[in-house]
Amino acid sequence: MHSKLVVALGIALLLNGCAVFHHHPKIRAQTSHADGMQQVWITPRMTNCGKSAICSALGGGWTSNAPEHAVLVVQTQGGYAVIHDAVLDIDGRQVPLTEAPLPTRYSEMAHQDHRDYSAARQLAGETSTRGFQTTLDVLRQVIAARRVTLSVHTAKRTIDSVLFDDDVDSDAHRGIVALVDDVHDVAKANDK
Secondary structure (H helix, E strand, O other), rough: HHHHHHHHHHHHHOOOOOOOOOOOEEEEEOOOOOOOOOOEEEEEEOOEEEOOOOEEEEEEEOOOOOEEEEEEEEHHHHHOEEEOOOOOOOEEEEEEEEEEOOOEEEEEEEEEHHHHOOOHHHHHEEEEEEEEEEEEEHHHHHHHHEEEEEEEEOOOEEEEEEOOOOOOEEEEHHHHHHHHHHHHHHHHHHOO
């Protein structure tokens, strides 16, 4: 039952605007009026890819109907790519993410100036997004770790990026911290 809810959350995340990079990503929390289910999600935020033109972003979500589970939304930018799988490296321990039964979703970032829409700008705006199932415990491990990297395996390449280490921080890492904090706040409010 909980895996169906996690998949449903993943679909909702993908359809609620997580398929494009946002200049100002948001964390959203809401309660369903129909069944009282609470949801918290964050749009994908950039990892630290160094000087690479092909980069990844990471977002995620949680629902009160599957409180120990979460969805991570993995996104690539810099050309369309079929996302096969993703692996977190948490302090040297490989944590493969479980695929949500959803295909990769493709979209294009909107550009302000359509008159100068060169091939390079078009390539940079092409994004691919896929949801993966995980647990809140894995997200807590990401927060507590000294070093976390993300490897996204596509049909053409592997995109390696850093979420956090001694020298580098990323918006994606800060987003995961905020997501888990908001989930904790929702759970704490429900306990009262």
